[in-house]
Structures are given as structure tokens and as C-alpha cells.
Amino acid sequence: MLKQVTLNDTLAIAIGAGILGTGGGGNTYIGRIRLENALREHNKSVEIISADEVADDALVCAVGMMGAPTVSIEKLPTGNEILNGIRALEGHLRQKMDAIIIGEIGGANALGPLIAGLQCGLPVVDGDGMGRAFPELQMDTFNIGGVSADPFVLADAHGNVTIFERIGSALQAEEFGRSLTIEMGGSAALIMPVMTGKEMKANIIRNTLSLAKAIGDKVIDCRKHNIPPAESVAELCNGEVMFTGKIIDVERRTEQGFSKGKLTVSDFVDFDNQLIIDFQNENLIARVGETVLCTVPDLICIIGIEDGEPIGTESLRYGLRVAVLALPAPIELKTSEALPVLGPSAFGYHYQFNPLAGNLLDNSELMNNQTE
């Protein structure tokens, strides 16, 4: 498993997190550049610890950016948003944090917490609350496991910091937080949830940072050998290559603080064979005609067919030649408690969730590789 993150790891983690982002989580190119700058500035590596190294009575907080991926490439962060948020929360609670938790491993939200770890001088836990990216705050294993949503913090690029001190539910947090994020310019640092080490360990999806790194390493290796990486990545993640083709249509609008829309990928040869993907920041549903091939919480990941570069919702455009992967969700997302919160019905779809075989992190190759 990862013990640290250095400049040698940033590209792989960015690629892997971008793929796990299933379209969302923020642009990883910008996130990677920011992480590399922070590593150079602080002149040390990010300390990575396993969840089980955290004491039961430790105070930890998950961090990330809230907002639309389309905003993430237009409105760059100042870089202090998450730090400001953590400091405000520590001041409010009169207690220091002991470790940083990655809120969602997908997209740039895997990278921001590493920068926060450097800024705060704190270790970052290998794991997250989603095993992928999701658009809404309540869609994580911490909420599903009953961790309180309050207090949580939003901090923007102008130094504004808001503490939601009491909040009825994570769903309420999503509604209030989304509204304020829009006022903050469509993107804001989110510190949520704040919890004990014990609560974190009971709910976190372990080793997802190591998984992101392993996926990225696989892509980089394929690039070196001029092999299209889709099959290798799918195999590593227990999934499959669902479709390959060319993006022929993108409907995308930034509304209510989300990037929402629909994407059409056409087969290279049979133009009438088209995969349609609905997205809300993240890819939600993939179908061919009336046949649903994959739905949340399973992962629908779009990558460049030659280079395996993850293509976020903000970067979708006509003409891109892509492979679409279908990866099984982590087992934690497929419980009877989790599915109403983050399955198709949570997004207003009437589709049943028919899980892909297997689970995202059940790969012996991956686990063996990582126990080095």
C-alpha cells in the first residue's frame, strides 16, 4: 500500500483518480499541477497512512471541493480554500485535526486532500467515502453509516468561510451547501464530515488511493508499450470495456450548481450502434437503445482510446475517440442502506440496479502489487 506521495506518484494518481471520477470530481490536470507545486513548495512527500493506524478518539475530517466540473476548469482555486476551512473548523471546535480524509477519490478531489495534508502537516488516510465520485454530499459511506453531517464548512476563494453548525441531515446539507456553493461562484472547499477515528474506520472504503495509483501505473505502463489501456484497466478493476467509439453529441448545461447533460458515443463502424450516457457531474446511466448496460453506483468511466486519459464531464466534446469502461462499485455501495442513497432511484430513474459481477477492490493482483 502507499506510504507516501511524491512527485513520482502524481501522474499515476491523477490518471487513476480521473478514471475513478466517472466524469466528475474536478479536472485532474489542474489538480495534479497544483499538487506538484505544493510538493515542491513544501519540499517533502505527503504522508499516507492506513485507516487502521488512526486512533479511535482521533479527530479527522474529510475534505474536497464542491461544485460543477465545468466550473473547475474555469475558476481556479487560490489553493487555500481547504486550509481555511479546516482552520475555521478547528477554531470553532477548539480542537486540532489528527488526519485528513479524502471525501471522494474521483477526479481532483483525490488530489486536493493531499495538498491539504502538506499544508496542515497531517497524514492523509488511504481510502475515501465513495470509491469513486458522486455529485451530492449525502452520497457517501459516512452518511450511509450514520456519521453526523454537522458541523460542516464551506470556504471560497475570497476568504469567506461558513460553518453549518447544526444541520438536520446530509440531504439538508446538500441543499444548503449547493445553494451557497452557487453563490460562492460554483465551486467551494467542503470540510465534511468531521468525525472520530472510530467513526471513520467503521465507514471508510479502504485503499482507494492505492487503487488510483495502481490504475494510473497500469495506464502509464500501457502507454510505454503502445498498448491501448482500456482492457488492462478494466481487468485490474474487475470490470469490462463496455463500448468503444467516437463522441458524436454532447448536451451539457451548468444548472443548479451541477454539470448536467447527455452524451452520445457512436460505434466506429456501425454508426447506428450508439451508447447514450446521462450525467450529473458524474456519469449515471449508460444505455444502448432501450437496453440499460450500466447504472450508478457501478462506475461508467470514459477514457481516451489510445492513451487511457480520463475524460471528465467538463472535457467531453465532439470527435473524441473513447473507450467506455463499466467497473463494479465497491461492495460498500451495494448494501440495502446504500442503494436508496446513491442508486438509480436517488437520481430519479426508475431503472433497477443490476450490479456488474464482482467488486471494485476485489483484485488479488492489485492487492498483491500494493503490499510492497
Place this chain on the structure above:
Amino acid sequence: MLKQVTLNDTLAIAIGAGILGTGGGGNTYIGRIRLENALREHNKSVEIISADEVADDALVCAVGMMGAPTVSIEKLPTGNEILNGIRALEGHLRQKMDAIIIGEIGGANALGPLIAGLQCGLPVVDGDGMGRAFPELQMDTFNIGGVSADPFVLADAHGNVTIFERIGSALQAEEFGRSLTIEMGGSAALIMPVMTGKEMKANIIRNTLSLAKAIGDKVIDCRKHNIPPAESVAELCNGEVMFTGKIIDVERRTEQGFSKGKLTVSDFVDFDNQLIIDFQNENLIARVGETVLCTVPDLICIIGIEDGEPIGTESLRYGLRVAVLALPAPIELKTSEALPVLGPSAFGYHYQFNPLAGNLLDNSELMNNQTE
């Protein structure tokens, strides 16, 4: 001047505050019932002190409800919103409040702070930051005098409490606060600003609670003697009766968290002689044809022609027979610092502010009456 508020005072204060509300500040009938219930429940009067009785190093906070008047009659408060907000702020600051300040003397916002005084066991200062009601947070003498907008608190009927810990400006507070108030259902308790006794004394408009009481007493006296009260109220406040007639048209919509619209009052005899009033929660501009008769910050107050009952924006309807008063603003609102914040241009109008003669609180009868 007022030293306490008892059940004997509530009707007069509600009437006076309703008139000073210039349409906004929340429905005073509901506010009065709530205050009377609180007085009975706590079985004591509200202690009223003058601003100058507060020590320089005291901690005080202005309180009120944020939202549209149209919401104030549909979504009743639970009654603990302001208390919850004050307690959260005290917890955040680790310091107790020493006195309650009325944020705006207009409408139910004159009455809520009195309830908060009972609930917290704190005195309420005779005065406020507006001398009337205004729709937006930055439109008060505390902001104009340079009192910091942060931290401020919003609390809703469901127990949700948000602390805006750092905020760039009062205008930013208005934007963030309005957005969250809408999410909170269009109405929320506002604790803002938090300040020292010294800051409060340097900026508060003094004796406006006593003024509200005196206006209400005047109306009640006229009712007893079957005299239409418009002239008497105008005289007490150094103003004039601008128009009398029947409401013949109301355009009103609740949008962006405000009650916005336009009102037409027709002369009883000459139907073509019509007064048009634009409002945003409060009445902003009164004109006959192209002739502007009165603009913010001077007060445009609509009352029932027979009974002097204040008619809030939420209660405007076809057929009401009304007197429209034009009362001069308090002198504090007419400075070169204040007018850009709360004059016609602050609402997007190109009209010049041509002040009415005199000032709201410069009335020897009022001041003599009150020094009992």
C-alpha cells in the same frame, strides 16, 4: 422613554412598528400575538434600556427575521429561531451576550427582539439600525458605520443553524444570506451584526422603539375618538399625508427571496389621479405620472384610512381604502455615506433623492411625551 414593554404596550408598538415598516419587516399581527404569548409565558415585562446604558466593552447583537413579508404570514416561526441563533453564536465565540439590539424597527422585526430579550433574560436597547425597515442586510447604520458583518448567523424553523464565520462585506453577507434564507423556506432568523457596546452606541438610531410606541398610542387615541389618524401620525413624525384613495391594482411576486411589485392607488374622486408605488419588501418609490413624490430612504407608509392600521406588502389587496404617508427619514440615513447604500440608486433607480423637510425623530412633542 420606554423602560419596559408589558402586555399594555404590545398593540401600540405593533401599530407603530407596522407603520415604520413602510410595508416590510414582517406581519405585525402575527408578531404581536407571539410577543403577547411570550410575555404571558415568561410572566414578566421586557426590560428596555437606552443605548447609553450599555458598557463600551459589552457584547451585543442585532436580531431579526430575514425573508419576504409574503412568507411571514404563510410560514409561521416556531419561536426559537432567534434564540437558537444567539446560543450558537455565544457558543462559537465562547462569550455571552449582554443586550439585544433591534436590527430594524419596522414590522414584526420590532417585536421578535423583544421576545428574544425575554427568552435570553437580556435587556433590549431602545433603538435600531434603520429607523424603518429595509429589504437588504447591508442597509443599516451599523454597516454604514463600518461595523464588521462577520460572524453572523442564520437559523431556521427546523433547528438548522449556520454561522457565517468570515465574510468579505455586508453586501456579500446579503448575497449569501439571501440564498440560504430561500433554502430555509423564505424566512430565517438573522443574528447580525455582533458588536461591542461602543460600536453599537456609535451607530445606532436611538429611541425608535419609543417612537413606534408613540405612533401606536397616537393611532389608538384617534380610534377612540373616531378620528382618521393619518394627519396625526404624519404630524408626530414630521411628515405629511401624501395621498388618500383606493388600491386599484397590485402586482406582487415573491422572487429571489423578496416580495417585489407595484401598487396603484386611485384618488376617490378623480380616478385618473393615481399614485404608483414600487416595492421590494418595503415601499421604495412613490410617483404620480412622471412626478416622483417620495423615495427611499424617506418613508412611504400605507395605512387604513379609517383605523390607521399599517398595511404591509403581504396584505396589499384591491379595494383597500388607504392613506399614504410620506415621513422624513432619520438624519442618520441621509449622510453621503448612507445614501449610496440605501438611497434610490441602491435599488437601481436613477432618481435623485430629494429629501422631505425635517427628520423622523426631531419632534419635540414626541420627545417630551416620552421623557415621562
